[in-house]
Amino acid sequence: MRRKDFLQEPVKHIKISGKLCVNQLIQQFHNAGSFGAGRLSDACDAYERMLRDKECTVFLALAGAMVPAGMRSLIADLIREKLIDVVVSTGANMVHDAIEALGGHHYKGLWAVDDYLLYRYHIYRIYDVFVPEEDFTRLDYKLVEIFDEIASEYAGKTLSSKEFAWELGKRLDDPNSILRAAYETKTPLFLPAVRDSEFGFIHWIHASRENCKAPLMVDAFKDVPEIVEICKRSPKNGMVVIGGGVPRNTVQSAALASKKGMDYGVIITMDRPETGGLSGSTLTETVSWGKVKGTADKVMVFADAMIIFPIMVASVIERLGDGFRRKPYLKREKLEAIGGA
Amino acid sequence: MRRKDFLQEPVKHIKISGKLCVNQLIQQFHNAGSFGAGRLSDACDAYERMLRDKECTVFLALAGAMVPAGMRSLIADLIREKLIDVVVSTGANMVHDAIEALGGHHYKGLWAVDDYLLYRYHIYRIYDVFVPEEDFTRLDYKLVEIFDEIASEYAGKTLSSKEFAWELGKRLDDPNSILRAAYETKTPLFLPAVRDSEFGFIHWIHASRENCKAPLMVDAFKDVPEIVEICKRSPKNGMVVIGGGVPRNTVQSAALASKKGMDYGVIITMDRPETGGLSGSTLTETVSWGKVKGTADKVMVFADAMIIFPIMVASVIERLGDGFRRKPYLKREKLEAIGGA
Amino acid sequence: MRRKDFLQEPVKHIKISGKLCVNQLIQQFHNAGSFGAGRLSDACDAYERMLRDKECTVFLALAGAMVPAGMRSLIADLIREKLIDVVVSTGANMVHDAIEALGGHHYKGLWAVDDYLLYRYHIYRIYDVFVPEEDFTRLDYKLVEIFDEIASEYAGKTLSSKEFAWELGKRLDDPNSILRAAYETKTPLFLPAVRDSEFGFIHWIHASRENCKAPLMVDAFKDVPEIVEICKRSPKNGMVVIGGGVPRNTVQSAALASKKGMDYGVIITMDRPETGGLSGSTLTETVSWGKVKGTADKVMVFADAMIIFPIMVASVIERLGDGFRRKPYLKREKLEAIGGA
């Protein structure tokens, strides 16, 4: 590269006057192009391109306490609007989705509070969100019954985590529920660490009841071929990752095992690379593995996803416009067939 | 507090459809009220209240490379619109302001680049922003002349860092310049570590020239009574802090020395408290010192200011509406008088 | 509290001269008592107390790429020396343990390197550690055979992740292997997200082979009662957590489901609380849930575990002295019996 190639595009300074739509601000971030603001605008571009690419399947990896904090309807809507094709989540986010579907709530709280007082009050804290114990208890009772139903239905057969999620969604009567939206639209929703959540406790309660005819049998490995097959059949794949952990790893591993490599990648995280963990690893590190392509459209935003994810979605929805209807490359029936295989 | 007091306000989940103005999104963050999004909406509220409080003087503490990254016009406009009353900045931000005022530029660049190549090309990198050496050289030449002018004018008298900043602003013919805006509007602009920047180098060049009649004499301590006096005369004080370091400390120290304590505080930083440094110290820690009042309206947002600060400004400007004209409690002439004292 | 109660113990400044043993330095950190150094010395105290408490069962939660980075023998030794009673790990750490047990290696590498070149060279990067693809391939081949053996042995029965880990350990002939050490000493080793690792890929390869008689059937939920039972039967419980994610959550959930609450807790992480995720959540937050007792001896160290964990172990081993032999409250045979139930 010659010297002048480095000095092509002057930073345009941000101007704010009057009302500004979210995407107008993101456009200014694009023009400034610097630091976190530049990365955020790149993230919006990458997500927009994934959605406009008629051959691309879009994965959402969902870690962190996004549902307790208010992202539930947003994600359910993205599923219904077909702006996400596959979801990989922690178990906990779906537990909290089910709590609200069954009439429970999360409450705006405080992070500087006497936690021992909360303990005595049977209120659980998630940073500055409170959940009363009774909402968990209601969930436990109701889900033990649902587990019973599912177990009878599957009698002796094992479920994958996706089948488990859909079976729950089938029984949750709430249009804002992520589990329900996934079930209704036949959107694959994988819970690779399903046991590591209240579902684990509920399973234990259910299985140890005297009158338990059969415990629910979720096969830890049953999902693997399905998610790999989805990657394989898609000409292109893209991922939007919130946080890191098991959901990010599961999506990236599918891209590796299918020998496809992601074509698009957006990661929103506060983790940093230097401690060597997967959650903070750079997108270039994933290139060495073949999880993400060297040529992929990829960007990592170091920020709180509770702020960044809604901004990115708002910006991209504004860009797509009212008339936009996305037709995913993999029809939902096709996806279902993979799962049934 | 009784149990039910903790469970008053359910988290309202975010919904995005169609075009959304920045402040509409912030309102949704308020309704969700959680994690970073809740803090950001609180920050907007606090900044709005500072501006609507007729007795409050608003300080902006400016660290980090905000000017190279595209915040220059935004801050100049805030000064001109009287949405900021006093600025405390690193020297470097004003160096970069002057570079653009003298026709130089910052360029959109890359963070993953061969820095030794850049070195050989005489291009300086600030994360993903590039500055060509010649823009610094032009600054050096021009400022040496300006230093000469100022030195003759002050002949034997010392300047405070604010006087130094205003003298520069007087000679920079650029409406988008922060230095110019501060000079024109008589907005105090303090540079407590002025030596720690290209200004230090320029001073050295100027003072060691053969034909230097008198070096510029900036008194390190001359500003102190002035900034303390501003706090004292204001019935209330508020601060918006970008990053930490010397600018944050200077503003907080003024609040302490004046025995006023800040009434409002917004801090946007990625620093964390556990290493004990001032930059990441919590707002409650500042309460123990009396720098910020225990009852103050205060919030810390842990995020990249390049994203958060423009969002906050856009949200608050939208709230204030087109007709809003702020009349600062301390008239600019009054402020100037303090400085002249 | 009276004023003077806050001003009891002056900070003693650190002095370094001549050779210093690790624990001597930690003692100085105790005397200074400040910031990260104070927390690290508290962590050493808490781990020491767990080990000296004759009624306490000690859990190790292991996330992050600790095994690739050189912690393998250290953890295997802690298991053999009975300085850890139960391990909960990511799948990946055990994959990397098995890679070395089968003759593979991790290599000291670089973090600033052309990842696309590595990709073409079939070298995988984990921050600054390299693993050649052939070491994964060797693992795949060997483990497919091992899966076949285990599947025949269990013929129709399901395994828990602990049984799976022990069955692997039984077949790995390497004294430095964590899997082997756990198997030999009958130390429970849980892999709650076992599918989310190369084990998932290997399972898929194995299950889809033409001549596969039976796929390995790992029941996602089978471990739950066992780990809860361990907490229940222990008069006291303590945890040492490296990183966060599923391992931390699994240990804490066991403490919750068993209605015991941890009596000791040490967490080493770089994650921060403000984004609301479990990995960075404070130990006081866990008190609201009952996962950790309000009265527990607990501390969180915000640092890279690759530095901090070995220092903590070295300090505590020095304190315990050569003659110390720990007798865990739950005899290994007892633990095994729980698993067999």
Add this chain to the structure above:
Amino acid sequence: MRRKDFLQEPVKHIKISGKLCVNQLIQQFHNAGSFGAGRLSDACDAYERMLRDKECTVFLALAGAMVPAGMRSLIADLIREKLIDVVVSTGANMVHDAIEALGGHHYKGLWAVDDYLLYRYHIYRIYDVFVPEEDFTRLDYKLVEIFDEIASEYAGKTLSSKEFAWELGKRLDDPNSILRAAYETKTPLFLPAVRDSEFGFIHWIHASRENCKAPLMVDAFKDVPEIVEICKRSPKNGMVVIGGGVPRNTVQSAALASKKGMDYGVIITMDRPETGGLSGSTLTETVSWGKVKGTADKVMVFADAMIIFPIMVASVIERLGDGFRRKPYLKREKLEAIGGA
């Protein structure tokens, strides 16, 4: 590079048994070579090489609340033992040094405490360190007198921040004081943001006293030629940076202005590069400016300096051995002469 070049040195796993000296552990970190542990061992190597390099001048940049937290004697000893040649510090660290020299104390405290109670008790908090107001008041009284003395002595002449620091050191009778150690050994100690600390308040009190004959006149720019000259005259330069901010920038700017570029660089910080601030900027970024040489021996450790700095010092002192006496390239008298020029 050929493939096999990447796979030369297998990670050696850490083993801990019996007593371990700090440097033995660091050697193990070297053998593992990974993540933060590898960086820490590289930092020890770089500091050792600086000290053994007979042509190298060693700068210490000191930000963060290192003195309140217990690093005071350690730094004073490094100065006396000639293991540091030049110090650049925040004003605050020297304020706290003077507090102890005048009989005040810092106290081991708590970070989770009612800060409003502390406020009413006149106790200042620095994370988990407490300082009683009376120790500040004693400092104020005593320093006002000292300012008077210095002002009379300098009658009409300006001081540089270094001269100011030495004048203080001359009057503090405490062998553990950093200011004293710098004065006695004629070690340059620069305070580029001297005004931004209690010194600013004290200067104000002093200058506004009725009987003040002359205020102390510290010239903000007077130090610049001196620190640049030190870099110039040293065949090689090395820096150890704790934290970032003004101290780091001052040292790096001297290396730039002198056209030398640092030959060695160790930075210990928790800051990250992505927000664009200088404090978290990478060492390669500094190469583009010429602040650090492309070929320099350089490493950045992302960790709490309260833990890492003493470990590094202990490891290097152990390596140097009892007989080691360093002879700095720039004799102290030479350095003093520069300052007097």
